[in-house]
Each structure stands twice: as C-alpha cells, then as structure tokens.
Amino acid sequence: MKIYLPLIKALIPYYYIFCLVMIGMGGLPDYLEHIDGIEIKNICELQRAFISDDVRDTTRPITLMMISPFLYLVARYKFISWLANIALIGLCAYWLWSFYIQYALCM
Numbered sequence: 001m002k003i004y005l006p007l008i009k010a011l012i013p014y015y016y017i018f019c020l021v022m023i024g025m026g027g028l029p030d031y032l033e034h035i036d037g038i039e040i041k042n043i044c045e046l047q048r049a050f051i052s053d054d055v056r057d058t059t060r061p062i063t064l065m066m067i068s069p070f071l072y073l074v075a076r077y078k079f080i081s082w083l084a085n086i087a088l089i090g091l092c093a094y095w096l097w098s099f100y101i102q103y104a105l106c107m
Helices: 005-027 043-049 058-078 084-104
Strands: none
Touching: 005 058, 005 084, 043 084, 058 084
16 A cells, blocks of 8 residues: 555545536536526526436435545545645535535525
8 A cells, every 4th residue: 555655645636626527517407508698597597497307316426425535535644634624625515515505595
C-alpha cells in the first residue's frame, strides 16, 4: 500500500472533480433543454409540465456510493486535514442540494 500512496494522493483531486460532475449530471432531469425562459422558467415548472420517469431514483444511490471512497479516505486519516473535511462537507452538501433540497423548494 505504501508504494501506491503517492499515486493515490495525486488522483484525489481528479476523483473529487469526477464526483462533482457525476452528481451534477445525475441530479438534473433528462429534459432540461425545455427550459426556455418563456413558458417554462425554472426546474419547478419543468417538473409540473413534464411527467416522465425520473432517473434520480437510480442515480441517487449510485452517486452516494461514489462519495464513499472519499469518505473512507478522510476517515482513515482521522479527519485531520481541514481541506479534506471542507471538501467532503461540500461534496455531501452538493449531493443533498442536487437530489433533495432544490426539488423540495418547489413545493
């Protein structure tokens, strides 16, 4: 494990960006291109206008599992690094926003 440690530490920022992109893509509906600003102004009106299958039911647990290696790495170092702690909190907050909060505000 000691041999691969520099490689793992070098790949952490790329994995973090990958998680952000996957959460961003998984949290948005498939028909986002229909927001034109005239008839449909935001995501809340889009949810009311189109009734279709919501892929967030499958992407929610998948993206949560993608965060777990980052959580394991931060927990392994006993939450000492403040940068890693802030990154983990930011990633979890973005996950919550993408899958729950922005749609709960539509009600």
